[in-house]
Amino acid sequence: xxxxxxxxxxxxxxxxxxxxxxxxxxxxxxxxxxxxxxxxxxxxxxxxxxxxxxxxxxxxxxxxxxxxxxxxxxxxxxxxxxxxxxxxxxxxxxxxxxxxxxxxxxxxxxxxxxxxxxxxxxxxxxxxxxxxxxxxxxxxxxxxxxxxxxxxxxxxxxxxxxxxxxxxxxxxxxxxxxxxxxxxxxxxxxxxxxxxxxxxxxxxxxxxxxxxxxxxxxxxxxxxxxxxxxxxxxxxxxxxxxxxxxxxxxxxxxxxxxxxxxxxxxxxxxxxxxxxxxxxxxxxxxxxxxxxxxxxxxxxxxxxxxxxxxxxxxxxxxxxxxxxxxxxxxxxxxxxxxxxxxxxxxxxxxxxxxxxxxxxxxxxxxxxxxxxxxxxxxxxxxxxxxxxxxxxxxxxxxxxxxxxxxxxxxxxxxxxxxxxxxxxxxxxxxxxxxxxxxxxxxxxxxxxxxxxxxxxxxxxxxxxxxxxxxxxxxxxxxxxxxxxxxxxxxxxxxxxxxxxxxxxxxxxxxxxxxxxxxxxxxxxxxxxxxxxxxxxxxxxxxxxxxxxxxxxxxxxxxxxxxxxxxxxxxxxxxxxxxxxxxxxxxxxxxxxxxxxxxxxxxxxxxxxxxxxxxxxxxxxxxxxxxxxxxxxxxxxxxxxxxxxxxxxxxxxxxxxxxxxxxxxxxxxxxxxxxxxxxxxxxxxxxxxxxxxxxxxxxxxxxxxxxxxxxxxxxxxxxxxxxxxxxxxxxxxxxxxxxxxxxxxxxxxxxxxxxxxxxxxxxxxxxxxxxxxxxxxxxxxxxxxxxxxxxxxxxxxxxxxxxxxxxxxxxxxxxxxxxxxxxxxxxxxxxxxxxxxxxxxxxxxxxxxxxxxxxxxxxxxxxxxxxxxxxxxxxxxxxxxxxxxxxxxxxxxxxxxxxxxxxxxxxxxxxxxxxxxxxxxxxxxxxxxxxxxxxxx
Numbered sequence: 052x053x054x055x056x057x058x059x060x061x062x063x064x065x066x067x068x069x070x071x072x073x074x075x076x077x078x079x080x081x082x083x084x085x086x087x088x089x090x091x092x093x094x095x096x097x098x099x100x101x102x103x104x105x106x107x108x109x110x111x112x113x114x115x116x117x118x119x120x121x122x123x124x125x126x127x128x129x130x131x132x133x134x135x136x137x138x139x140x141x142x143x144x145x146x147x148x149x150x151x152x153x154x155x156x157x158x159x160x161x162x163x164x165x166x167x168x169x170x171x172x173x174x175x176x177x178x179x180x181x182x183x184x185x186x187x188x189x190x191x192x193x194x195x196x197x198x199x200x201x202x203x204x205x206x207x208x209x210x211x212x213x214x215x216x217x218x219x220x221x222x223x224x225x226x227x228x229x230x231x232x233x234x235x236x237x238x239x240x241x242x243x244x245x246x247x248x249x250x251x252x253x254x255x256x257x258x259x260x261x262x263x264x265x266x267x268x269x270x271x272x273x274x275x276x277x278x279x280x281x282x283x284x285x286x287x288x289x290x291x292x293x294x295x296x297x298x299x300x301x302x303x304x305x306x307x308x309x310x311x312x313x314x315x316x317x318x319x320x321x322x323x324x325x326x327x328x329x330x331x332x333x334x335x336x337x338x339x340x341x342x343x344x345x346x347x348x349x350x351x352x353x354x355x356x357x358x359x360x361x362x363x364x365x366x367x368x369x370x371x372x373x374x375x376x377x378x379x380x381x382x383x384x385x386x387x388x389x390x391x392x393x394x395x396x397x398x399x400x401x402x403x404x405x406x407x408x409x410x411x412x413x414x415x416x417x418x419x420x421x422x423x424x425x426x427x428x429x430x431x432x433x434x435x436x437x438x439x440x441x442x443x444x445x446x447x448x449x450x451x452x453x454x455x456x457x458x459x460x461x462x463x464x465x466x467x468x469x470x471x472x473x474x475x476x477x478x479x480x481x482x483x484x485x486x487x488x489x490x491x492x493x494x495x496x497x498x499x500x501x502x503x504x505x506x507x508x509x510x511x512x513x514x515x516x517x518x519x520x521x522x523x524x525x526x527x528x529x530x531x532x533x534x535x536x537x538x539x540x541x542x543x544x545x546x547x548x549x550x551x552x553x554x555x556x557x558x559x560x561x562x563x564x565x566x567x568x569x570x571x572x573x574x575x576x577x578x579x580x581x582x583x584x585x586x587x588x589x590x591x592x593x594x595x596x597x598x599x600x601x602x603x604x605x606x607x608x609x610x611x612x613x614x615x616x617x618x619x620x621x622x623x624x625x626x627x628x629x630x631x632x633x634x635x636x637x638x639x640x641x642x643x644x645x646x647x648x649x650x651x652x653x654x655x656x657x658x659x660x661x662x663x664x665x666x667x668x669x670x671x672x673x674x675x676x677x678x679x680x681x682x683x684x685x686x687x688x689x690x691x692x693x694x695x696x697x698x699x700x701x702x703x704x705x706x707x708x709x710x711x712x713x714x715x716x717x718x719x720x721x722x723x724x725x726x727x728x729x730x731x732x733x734x735x736x737x738x739x740x741x742x743x744x745x746x747x748x749x750x751x752x753x754x755x756x757x758x759x760x761x762x763x764x765x766x767x768x769x770x771x772x773x774x775x776x777x778x779x780x781x782x783x784x785x786x787x788x789x790x791x792x793x794x795x796x797x798x799x800x801x802x803x804x805x806x807x808x809x810x811x812x813x814x815x816x817x818x819x820x821x822x823x824x825x826x827x828x829x830x831x832x833x834x835x836x837x838x839x840x841x842x843x844x845x846x847x848x849x850x851x852x853x854x855x856x857x858x859x860x861x862x863x864x865x866x867x868x869x870x871x872x873x874x875x876x877x878x879x880x881x882x883x884x885x886x887x888x889x890x891x892x893x894x895x896x897x898x899x900x901x902x903x904x905x906x907x908x909x910x911x912x913x914x915x916x917x918x919x920x921x922x923x924x925x926x927x928x929x930x931x932x933x934x935x936x937x938x939x940x941x942x943x944x945x946x947x948x949x950x951x952x953x954x955x956x957x958x959x960x961x962x963x964x965x966x967x968x969x970x971x972x973x974x975x976x977x978x979x980x981x982x983x984x985x986x987x
Contacts, residue, residue: 052090052093052094052096052097052536053109053216053845054107054109054123054124054125054175054641054853055109056121057090057093057094057171057175058171058172058175058428060086060090061090061164061167061168061171061172062161062166062168063372064083064086064087064164064167065161065162065164065165067083067086067162068083068157068161068164069157069161070158071083072155072156072157072160073155073157076156077148077149077151077154077155077156077406077902078148078156079156079160079209080145080146080147080148080160081144081145081148081153081459083141083160083164084140084143084144084145085140085141086461087137087138087140087141087144087167088137088138088141090137090140091133091137091138093135093136094130094133094134094986095766097125097130098134098726101125101126101127101129101523101558102127102130102522102526104526106124106125106126107124107126108122108123108124108125108177108239109123109124109481110122110123110177110237111559112961113178113180113526118235119178119180119234120178120236120237120297120324121178121181122176122177122181122237122238122239122457123175123176123602124175124176124177124238124239125175126526126527126529126530127525127526127527127528127529127530128306128307128374128522128526128527128530128531129174129175129526130523131374131377131378131523131527132170132174132299133171133174133175135173135299135377135378135381136170136171136299137167137171139290139291139294139381139385139506140163140167140291141291142385142502142503142505142506143163143287143291143385143389143502143819144160144287145285145501146165146287146290146389146392146499146502146503147160147500148394148498148540149158149286149437149495149496149498149499149500150285150286150287150389150396151285157287157873158199159196159199159285159287160170162192162195162196162198162199163192163287163288163291165188165192166188166189166192166193166291168198168210168299168896169185169188169189169192170185170189170199170299172185172804173185173186173188173189173190173300174303175304176222176238176731176759177237177238177239177451177501178236178237179226179229179230179236179237179238179241180230180920181775182238183219183222183223183226184221184227185217185449186222186264186268186300186304189268189297190212190215190216190219190268190297190379191295191299192210192214193215193281193292194211195208196213196284196292196442197281197283197284197288200284200285200288202282203283204283204284205441206589207277207280207281207282207284207540207585208281208283208285210277210585210588210589211277211281211282212281213588213896214267214274214276214277214588215267215274215277215297216236216273216887217263217267217274218263218264218265218267218268219264219267220264221260221261221263222260222261222264222265224260225257225260225261225264226695227330228253228256228257228260228364229241229257229918232244232246232250232253233246238307241362242311246586247311250280251315254311254312254315254829255315255316255317257320258308258311258312258315258317258321259309259317260261260495260693261304261305261308261312262305262318262321262322262503264301264304265304265305266301266310266325266359267296267301267303268297268298268300268301268304268317268354269301269302269305269323269359270301270329270351270355270506271301271326271329271352271356271359272325272329272332272571273354273869274329274330275332275352275766276584276585276587276588277353277584277585278293278298278348278351278583278821279336279345279349279352279585280346280350280585282291282345282348282350284341285561285757286344286388286389286392286395287389287392289347289388290343290385290388290389291385293345293347293348293351293388293487294351294380294381294384294385294388298351299377299381300354301355302355302358302377303360305322305359305362305529306362306373306374306527306531307530307531309365309531310530310531310532311367311368313366313531314365314450316721318363318365318448319363319364319365319449319450319451320363321363322359322360322363323360323363323364323449323459324360324363325356325359325805325814326356326357326358326359326360326362326363327355327356327357327360327462327463327932328354328356328458329353329355329359329929330341330353330356330360330463331353331356331462331465331466331469332353332356332468333352333356333467333691334349334350334353334469334473334790335354335469336349336358336468337349337350337353337469337473338469338472338473338476338570340746341400341402341403341480342403343391343394343395343401343402343403343477343480343481344391344395344401345930346473346476346477346775347384347387347388347391347972349473350427350470351380351384351474351818352379352471353466353469354376354384354427354470355380355433356466356485357439357463357466358373358377358380359520360446360459360463361373361376361442361446361877361973362442362447362531363443363838364445364448364450365450365532366445366448366532366876367528367532368441368445368448369442369446369532370443370528370532371524371525371527371528372438372441372442372445372526372730373442373445374433374440374527374528375437375438375441375517375524375533375541376435376438376442377428377801378436378438378513379434379435379438379510380433380435380438380507381506382426382434382507382509382513383423383424383426383427383434383435383506383507384427384512385502385504385506386419386423386504386506386507386508386880387420387427387507387791388426389422389502389503390416390420390423390503390507393413393416393495393499393500393503394406394409394416394481395497397409397412397416397490397492397493397494397495398415398488398733403476403480403481405486405671406480406481406485407488407489407492408482408483408484408485408486408487408488409481409482409487409488409492410483411487412488412491412492412493412494413482413492413493413494413495414494415494415504416494416495416500417478417482419445419503419504419507419508420477420478420481420482421478421482422507422508422510422511423507423678424474424475424477424478424687425474426507426510427469427470427474428467428470428474428475428561429467429470429471429554429557430475430558430717431514431543432511432514432515432543433510433511433514434510434513434514434517434641435510436514436543436554436847437514437517437541437542437543439554439597439741440545440550440551440554441466441541441550442463443460443463443464443549443550443553443554444548444549444550446459446460446463447459447460449551449957455914460549460550462554463553463938464556464557467553467554467557467561468561468564469559470619471558471560471561471565472555472561472564472565475561478820479565481681486538500526503521512613514543515543517541518541518542521541527706540824541795549773550951555838562565576980582979592900592916594811599715603663603903608690612734615841616737617740618967619737619741620737620740620741622741622744623737623740623741623744624744626744626745626747626748627740627743627744627747629748630744630748630750630751633751633752634751634798639751639755641752642755643755643756643757646708646754646939648691650691651688653685653690654684654685654688657684658684658685659680661677661678661680661681661684662677664677665677665678665681666725666735666738669680669722669723669725670721670722670723671716671719671720671721671722671723672713672716672721672895674723675709675712675713675716678707678709678712679705679706679709682701682704682705682708682709682715683702683705684863685701686701686702686705689701691702694779695884695891696777696779696780696885696886697779697885699876699884699885699889700888700889700892703889703892703893703895703896705890707892707895707896707899707972710899710903711979712821712977715979717979717980726869742856750789765778766778769782769786772785772786772882773785773786773882773955773957774881774946774955775882775955775957776881776882776883776955777880777881777883777885777886780881780885780886781882781887781957783880783886784827784887784957784960784961785888785944785955785957786946786966788890788932788942788957788960789932789941789942790929790944791960791964792929792932792960795924795925795928795963795964795967796925798921798967798971799921799925799967799970799971800926802917802918802921802967802971802973802974802975805974805975805978806918806974806978809979813940814853837955845966852906855903855904855905855906858900858903858904859904862900862901863903865897865900866897866901867902868891869894869896870894870897870902872893873890873891873893873894873897874890876889876890876893877961877965880961881955881957881958885963886961886964887960887961887963887964887965887968888961888964888965888968890965891964891965891966891967891968891969891972892968894965894969895968895969895972895973898911898969898976899972899976902976903978906981908981909981910976910977910978910979910980910981911973911980912973912977913954914977916970916973917970917971917973918965918970918973918974919970920967920968920969920970920973921966921971921974923963923966923970924962924963924964924966924967924970925963925967926963926966927959927960927962927963927966928960928963928964928967929963930959930963931956931959931960932960934956934959935956942960944956944957946957
């Protein structure tokens with residue numbers, strides 16, 4: 052079976068699980084498990100090819116513009132982990148059919164099958180990008196599986212996501228650096244890069260990042276906290292994730308990158324040191340547990356630490372030993388997790404201090420548990436014995452001084468003694484110690500026991516036939532070590548050697564200590580720490596939350612000045628420091644001749660006077676007028692510089708901005724609130740500093756260089772490329788239309804946000820009814836209730852009608868003129884000043900005039916009109932972009948000549964701009980300029 056077909060079929064299983072659970076409920080695990088076994092069987096011919104030395108590859112162009120290929124690779128390492136994922140996964144699905152007793156478990160089956168797809172895709176990924184994406188998919192799936200376990204799983208899932216997310220960031224950084232340095236996104240090509248031998252600093256950095264990523268999934272210190280915490284998930288989840296999936300993803304990553312780092316010192320030190328430390332620490336913690344499932348979790352961490360340390364040794368023999376123990380661990384640990392689930396179901400608890408002696412009540416389960424724990428403890432003639440013997444031998448070859456090997460072996464022996472003890476605690480605590488059951492306890496159904504017993508019992512024949520699988524293990528060693536100095540050979544009897552002596556000492560020590568557990572409980576089983584891993588992480592999280600709250604308190608205020616001040620001060624510092632550095636560094640050329648003009652002085656005087664008056668103004672209306680004056684003065688400056696398009700835009704925007712501000716002022720007091728003197732002084736210092744820094748920056752960089760190459764290219768090439776002479780407009784709607792489309796989307800969202808926000812503000816805030824004698828009267832047309840002829844209200848209405856009559860008389864002439872000007876500006880925008888944006892602003896001025904001419908505060912259109920214009924404009928612009936695919940890419944300009952007139956797709960794009968801008972202005976007048984009653 053080809054790799055794309057394998058992944059395609061696995062991707063269909065989550066979709067298939069939905070109707071299966073609909074028809075079969077929890078029994079859907081049977082056909083899903085059969086599918087997984089069928090796929091595993093279909094991969095056997097490929098596995099045989101790999102065992103004979105072939106490497107099966109497949110690749111296709113993915114994102115050719117970025118040089119990314121979708122590359123898949125099947126080698127010995129991939130075959131082993133695919134087999135674990137599919138076979139163990141099938142057994143877990145069989146087990147789940149009777150383990151769950153409520154609901155159809157549709158979510159469980161969907162996420163678990165998706166998890167299997169992600170795990171298999173990770174193991175066959177030869178693309179670094181795909182490797183990272185599937186790595187994160189396994190994190191997401193584990194988060195969802197833990198989170199769906201009820202209230203207990205909520206916090207545990209978040210902690211799990213946090214710790215694995217850190218590893219994901221480390222892997223992302225490693226992938227990005229590898230791609231940047233080696234120039235390829237394909238892992239097998241990156242391995243062959245000479246950079247690994249020529250740059251030890253870079254190699255060490257990537258080794259640390261990959262190790263951190265692997266530790267996060269393989270639950271190595273200090274990331275070991277999440278795995279015991281994740282026991283909140285259901286037992287089938289634990290049996291799969293913590294025996295053959297998530298944790299094995301971390302181990303897989305360490306194996307995969309070992310081909311690069313097996314002789315890198317920092318890699319060896321991190322994996323061997325932290326791996327053995329984790330192994331002993333977790334074994335000690337396992338001894339302290341009374342919850343069988345928590346005990347299994349810590350034992351998993353301990354066994355993974357042993358595997359990690361063996362990978363870190365870096366020899367081909369060590370890789371082979373680690374691979375064998377990975378297989379053995381997946382078998383006995385998945386079965387033991389399911390056995391714990393059986394005990395919990397049948398006895399009603401999994402707490403050792405509450406369990407009765409279950410040996411007679413559950414003899415089959417007792418036998419299976421005894422074989423599983425014996426394999427984990429390394430008792431012959433089981434597979435766990437062979438794998439642990441080889442690990443002991445591999446540690447003797449650890450890099451470093453001669454004494455390093457024996458020391459590491461002694462540490463591993465200490466961990467093995469603790470392993471023997473907690474395995475004995477499982478057997479005695481659940482089946483031998485305690486009173487007889489107070490209520491009837493029976494064996495589970497065979498359909499539940501069989502999936503749990505199979506991976507454990509298969510370790511017995513595997514121990515005698517493991518050499519039949521030596522070729523595939525050897526090919527996995529080649530994939531992890533590039534070369535192998537020996538043929539993988541595993542035997543129950545290697546003769547009398549140091550490893551065997553250590554094993555015998557472990558059995559003797561464990562056998563002597565196990566009956567004395569009660570007397571040693573205060574030394575071995577009594578927790579020494581007040582907090583477990585989840586508690587420590589929770590304390591850290593709470594501390595960070597307090598720090599975050601205090602940091603947020605610095606800017607938590609309704610006063611926008613506090614928010615803006617930080618931005619302005621930062622900008623001031625950047626501009627000032629940057630300008631000073633340019634001047635002192637001699638990087639500032641002289642001014643270009645002819646830049647200064649006398650008229651600039653006049654504009655400066657007007658702007659300066661207006662700004663000074665603006666900051667001293669007490670009237671909001673006066674401040675708005677002065678603000679508009681500053682904008683108009685700047686418009687004059689722009690026109691004098693010859694930028695007609697920018698000048699027109701600036702002028703029209705200033706007009707509409709002043710009008711919109713006036714609409715807002717209708718809801719505000721006429722005068723500003725008098726600020727305290729210290730606040731005024733602070734604001735003045737910030738403002739003057741920002742102004743001086745901006746002036747210095749402008750003086751430093753403006754008018755001192757010739758046109759850039761990009762500007763020169765636009766001037767010389769844009770007319771030929773686009774067929775338009777208006778450089779500004781063709782840049783906006785053709786050469787950089789994607790930027791304009793993004794701005795258009797933001798503009799549309801701003802309009803929708805205005806509508807949504809104002810719709811949620813209480814009416815009392817938008818339509819206040821102040822005391823008429825108060826100084827804080829509002830700038831608004833009076834709300835008039837028509838009374839009898841001659842009454843004050845009637846005279847007020849007549850005044851409004853009379854005052855707006857001239858505007859209505861002029862409206863019949865002015866509005867059509869504005870519409871015609873808008874159409875002309877739109878039509879000629881490709882070659883002369885104009886375009887969709889400017890034309891829309893002129894049309895918006897017509898809308899504003901219609902509003903001002905009304906005698907009452909009424910909307911200028913139906914409520915749905917501006918929304919339709921905004922949405923329609925964005926859709927038209929998007930459609931124009933999709934139309935560009937006819938020419939090759941998104942927003943590619945297309946041109947056609949009809950009756951001697953040249954039409955461009957950019958004109959249709961401009962229609963979208965026109966509609967969206969006009970819709971935004973209409974919406975502003977509708978929601979800001981009309982009374983609530985009028986809107987209704």
